[in-house]
Amino acid sequence: MRTVVSLLSLAAASYALEKRASASAYSSNSAGNYKLSSITAPVQGAGSPGSTSTWALSVDDTSSGHKQTIVGFGGAVTDATVTSFNTLSSSDLQDLLDTLMTDSGANFALMRHTIGASDLSGDPAYTYDDNGGSADTSLSGFNIGDRGTAMANMLASMKSIQSALTIFGSPWSAPGWMKMNGVIDGSTTDNNLNDGYLNGGTANSGYASQFADYFVKYIQAYKDLDVTIDAITIQNEPLNSQSGYPTMYVYAEESAELIQNYVGPALADAGLDTTVWAYDHNTDVPSYPQTVIDGASGYVDSVAWHCYATDVDWTVLTTFHESNPDVKQYMTECWTPSTGSWNQAADFTMGPLQNWASGVTAWTLGTNSDDGPHLSSGGCDTCTGLVTINDDGSYTFETAYYMIAQFSKFIPTGAIILNGTGSYTYSTGGGVQSVASLNPDGTRSVVTENTFDNDVYVTLSTESGEEWSGDIPSESVTTWVLPASS
Numbered sequence: 160m161r162t163v164v165s166l167l168s169l170a171a172a173s174y175a176l177e178k179r180a181s182a183s184a185y186s187s188n189s190a191g192n193y194k195l196s197s198i199t200a201p202v203q204g205a206g207s208p209g210s211t212s213t214w215a216l217s218v219d220d221t222s223s224g225h226k227q228t229i230v231g232f233g234g235a236v237t238d239a240t241v242t243s244f245n246t247l248s249s250s251d252l253q254d255l256l257d258t259l260m261t262d263s264g265a266n267f268a269l270m271r272h273t274i275g276a277s278d279l280s281g282d283p284a285y286t287y288d289d290n291g292g293s294a295d296t297s298l299s300g301f302n303i304g305d306r307g308t309a310m311a312n313m314l315a316s317m318k319s320i321q322s323a324l325t326i327f328g329s330p331w332s333a334p335g336w337m338k339m340n341g342v343i344d345g346s347t348t349d350n351n352l353n354d355g356y357l358n359g360g361t362a363n364s365g366y367a368s369q370f371a372d373y374f375v376k377y378i379q380a381y382k383d384l385d386v387t388i389d390a391i392t393i394q395n396e397p398l399n400s401q402s403g404y405p406t407m408y409v410y411a412e413e414s415a416e417l418i419q420n421y422v423g424p425a426l427a428d429a430g431l432d433t434t435v436w437a438y439d440h441n442t443d444v445p446s447y448p449q450t451v452i453d454g455a456s457g458y459v460d461s462v463a464w465h466c467y468a469t470d471v472d473w474t475v476l477t478t479f480h481e482s483n484p485d486v487k488q489y490m491t492e493c494w495t496p497s498t499g500s501w502n503q504a505a506d507f508t509m510g511p512l513q514n515w516a517s518g519v520t521a522w523t524l525g526t527n528s529d530d531g532p533h534l535s536s537g538g539c540d541t542c543t544g545l546v547t548i549n550d551d552g553s554y555t556f557e558t559a560y561y562m563i564a565q566f567s568k569f570i571p572t573g574a575i576i577l578n579g580t581g582s583y584t585y586s587t588g589g590g591v592q593s594v595a596s597l598n599p600d601g602t603r604s605v606v607t608e609n610t611f612d613n614d615v616y617v618t619l620s621t622e623s624g625e626e627w628s629g630d631i632p633s634e635s636v637t638t639w640v641l642p643a644s645s
Contacts, residue, residue, distance in 0.1 A: 181642060182627065185569070187561035188635035189501035194561050195568065201619070201629030201639050208616035211630065216581035218595040219622040220603055220644060224578040227487070229596065230325050230517045231268030232508070232567035234524030234545050235492065238273065238280035238306055241313045243527040243548035255546065255554055259524075260321035265564040268323045268572045269518040271491055272310060274330035274377055276343070277395070278404040278539045279523055280306070281532035284343050286334040286405075287377055294336045296369055301376045311384040318386065323572040325518070327390035329439055329463075329491070332405035333373065337366040343405045344537070350400045351408050354417065361416040370417065371425035378426070378433050389432075392439035392463050392491075393422055398447070399440070403537015411447040414438075415454025423458030436461040439491060442475040443468035452483060462486055464516075466493035466507045473510035480515040490519045495559035497530070497543040504545075504559035505608045505636045508566050512576060512594045521545055521563060525554075565636040569604040570596045577603075584610065591615060591631070601643030608636045 182200045186193040218224065234240075244252060258264030273279070275286040287307060290300040303311065318324045335342045339349035339357075352370060355363035362368065370393075378388045397409035409417075418435050426433050437451035437459045448462040462483075464476065476488050490511035495504055508519045526532075526544035533539055545560040570576075574596040584590030593607040609615050609631045618628045623644040631637045 183640045184629060184637060185565070185640075186632055186635045186637040187558075187565050188632055189558070190634070191558065193632065193635060194556070195564055198632070198637070199630060201627040201641070204626055204628065205618060206616070206628030208628070211614050211616040212611070214581070214591050214615045214617045214631075215620070216579060216591075216593050216605075216607070216617055217620045217622075218577050218579040218603070218605065220577055220595070220597060221622045224622060225597070226576040226578055227515050227517050229570055229572060229574045229576065230487070230489070231323065231572050232265075232519050232563055232570075233267035233269040234271070234521040235279075236270050236272040236310065236313060236317075237277055237523045238310070239527070239532050240279075240523055240525040240544065241306070241309050242281065242532055243525050243544070244313065245309065246527075246548055247552065247554065251552070251554070256316055256320055259546075260317055260324070262568060262571070264568070265560065266321075266568045266571060268321055268567070269325050269489075269520055270314065270317060270327075270524070271520045272314060272326060272328050274328045274391075275307075275332070276405050276534070277331045278537060279526070279531070279533050279542060280538075282535050284332075284405050284534060286330070286332065286343060287380075288334045288373060289343070290334070290336060292335055292341060295334075296366070298369060298372055298376055301373070301380075303377065303380045307380070308384065311381045311386045314381070315385045325389045326386065327392070327436065327491075328377070328388055329392045329395040331395050332407045333370055337370055337373075338407060345402055347400045347402050350406060352413075352417075354413070356410065356413040356416070361413060361420065367417060367421045368425075371421035374422055375425050375429045375431065378431055379429070390434045390436050390461065392436045393417060394439065395492075396440045396465065397438070398444060401537060404534050411450035412454065414447075415451045418451065418458050419455035423455060426458075434461065435459050436463045436489065436491075439463040439465065441465050441468040442472055443470075445475050445479055448479070449482070452486060460487060461517075462488050463491040464488065464511070465491065471510075473514045476511060476514035476516060487517045488515055490516050492520065492522045494522045494539070494542050495545060495557065496541045497557070498541065499559075501558055501634060502562065502608060502610060502636070504562040505565070508563055509592050509594055509606070509608055512566070513582070513592070519563070519566070521559060562636050565638050566594075566606055569606070569638045569640055571598060573599040574604070591617070603641040603644070605639040605641065606636065607631050607639075609633060
């Protein structure tokens with residue numbers, strides 16, 4: 160193991176030295192012949208495009224162009240991820256995690272994990288305090304169980320490799336006995352927390368206090384297994400109520416009251432630094448997180464968004480930022496189906512970054528070759544992981560992995576996104592989208608997505624007075640790493 164770590168350290172050091180000394184370029188494309196591959200670096204000046212189509216971009220790399228600071232990129236660590244990863248040999252698992260979590264690979268530094276069952280869990284659905292369906296007001300039956308322990312151990316392994324890792328958790332449902340219908344899944348009738356909200360005000364009756372204590376016990380249980388939970392959302396997709404897998408409907412005002420009066424104070428009273436992120440759902444109801452921010456700003460410092468609105472519009476994040484400039488934003492869920500377009504993951508990373516998101520997590524990090532394990536009723540059977548664990552004990556990095564890694568590998572934690580112009584996509588679908596960052600070591604990364612079926616020769620002008628030019632391959636995401644400006 161020392162040999163592997165030493166080689167990884169040498170490779171990382173060599174890469175860091177190279178990127179500081181001169182410009183470099185790396186690309187992943189739809190054809191799959193480029194996979195974070197080194198390609199011809201951009202040159203200073205106008206260059207020689209020849210007959211290649213040209214495109215102009217600009218970046219403000221001075222302090223006036225600074226936007227949000229990056230926390231990280233990654234995926235959702237689901238039960239499917241943990242189960243499939245744990246079928247690997249110990250050496251193969253270590254190699255996989257090293258690739259995912261260090262800059263020899265994707266350099267992931269943001270992981271979402273599921274608190275109890277999600278649709279990407281094997282049967283049966285569960286929470287950390289099911290208690291046979293009977294009320295457990297003292298939470299004496301709380302236990303993260305075998306699956307929760309395996310989840311925590313996987314996250315701990317990731318954290319041991321990536322010290323900058325931020326971990327946040329999201330539940331798909333409260334324990335059934337806390338809900339009005341008494342079940343984790345199987346019914347949309349009264350699929351709400353039994354907290355009194357629908358009868359005149361949160362906690363006029365019911366289990367609001369127990370709901371808050373549930374989060375405290377979960378965070379403490381993970382801490383006992385060397386996992387620090389940096390943040391939580393109190394409900395995944397609170398506006399989604401389905402019967403086939405765990406869900407729970409939470410109204411915006413109800414969410415604000417639960418966080419302000421119960422969850423936030425419970426975390427504080429327990430001496431936990433875990434923060435709360437609002438919403439965790441689609442961009443088409445921005446009034447929801449605004450209501451939560453307005454009602455629980457003392458405990459909520461961030462908003463989590465998903466990509467499933469009928470017409471997803473990432474500019475909603477910019478509008479939200481203009482009203483809430485001190486609130487961080489994240490894109491916390493978008494699926495990566497094997498039948499999706501080659502650039503789907505690039506789109507749900509690029510759009511949020513251009514609009515003030517500080518991080519992106521894909522759904523999901525890993526699955527087996529059957530896109531599972533997943534619940535037999537209502538589970539997503541077409542949610543392909545960024546990594547697929549094959550039946551023969553090998554693993555495959557999917558196209559979506561490379562597309563996200565074009566950002567995560569070269570835009571590290573602490574990087575500052577820069578204001579830029581020139582991105583445009585035609586109504587026919589072809590276009591060029593770009594985002595740039597100022598990195599902690601002074602280098603600048605420029606990630607460009609070219610959805611045309613032809614190469615594009617890009618000229619980049621910087622506010623600091625530089626000009627860089629180079630080729631962006633067809634149907635690719637390409638990253639230029641430019642040396643620090645003089």
